[in-house]
Amino acid sequence: MNQSPQFPPLFSGEAVRNHMDPFDKAVSRAIAGVDSGTIFYSEAVNTLRAALVLAPETSLEEAIQAVYVAQIGLAESLGALAPPEVPVHFQWPDRIKVNGAVCGSVRFAADVSDPRAHPNWLVIGIDVPFMLLSDEPGENPNQTCLHEEGCVDITPMALLESWSKHTLLWLTYFMDSGFERVHNEWRPRCDTLGKMIDRPKPGVFVGLDEKGRMMLRQGVMTETVSLIEFAEHL
Incomplete structure (x- = not known):
């Protein structure tokens, strides 16, 4: 029997059945009024899929910056658990890269889309594959x-525990001192900064x-281009 993951103070966890999407579950429970800080997660062994419900006290334009916090939390978790030679980077707006290849993503949704509106909830999900479904390594x-x-x-549960702790720590920094510290931590991990990109549209990613x-x-x-444009529409 799997031991339930341990979450830091202010966070709690709820497992969902393997056939359910933790992100969808988090959104439905957020709409119903679940407590902020609840993490819904799958207990699958081949991937980590989890979603955190937040109840922001700011406009969506500011609250959406917590997506960067979740990315930093994931990068720091992998940095703590993975071999030291494994680099972790970001590809704006939502990809996580390990050793230069895409190895997971973040997704997010809120109950408003106007940057000036105050959301009742914000859900941020992560998806990190531990094993590929294809039998051919290197196929892509x-x-x-x-x-x-x-x-x-x-293990997925060890990464989930670590992600929750690092994310809470950076959420505290974010709420205490704003986006600048988060930005300073995020920037060096973005491997497309200063480069010509195609997504979301062609141009040079200045910052x-x-x-x-x-x-x-x-x-x-x-x-x-705002992250809000990449929020999932419900």
């Missing part, structure tokens, strides 16, 4: 899993502004 060189990258000693929006340069023009 841009996709990987933790086991292929030498992280065979990490993030003070509100966490992507600054994308196209010729002499620079436009901003």
Whole structure:
């Protein structure tokens, strides 16, 4: 019998059946009024799928910056549990990369879409594959899993526990001192910064502004793209 993961103070966990999506469960429970800090998670052994419910006290434009917090929490968790030579990076807006290949993602949803509106809830989910469904390693060189990258000693529940602790720590920093500290931690882990990108649209990824929006340069023009545009519409 699996031992239930241990969560830090202010967070609690609820397992969902393997055929259920923890993100969908989190959204439905958030709509019903579940406590902020509840993490819904799958107990599957081949992947970590979990979703955290938050009840922001700010506008959506500020609250959505917590997505970066969740990414940092995941990177720090992998940094603590994985072999030291395994690099973890981000690809804006929602990809996690291990050893240069995509190895997971984040997703998010809120009950409002207007940046100035105050959401009742924000759900941030993570999905990290431990094993690939394909029998052919290297079949897609841009996709990987933790086991292929030498992280065979990490279990989904251990990563979940670590993610919850690191994410809570960075949420505290975020709430205490705003986005700047989060931005400073996130920036060096983004491997497309300063480079020409195709997604979400072609341009040079200049960086993030003070509100966490992507600054994308196209010729002499620079436009901003918000994470809000990538929130899941319910």
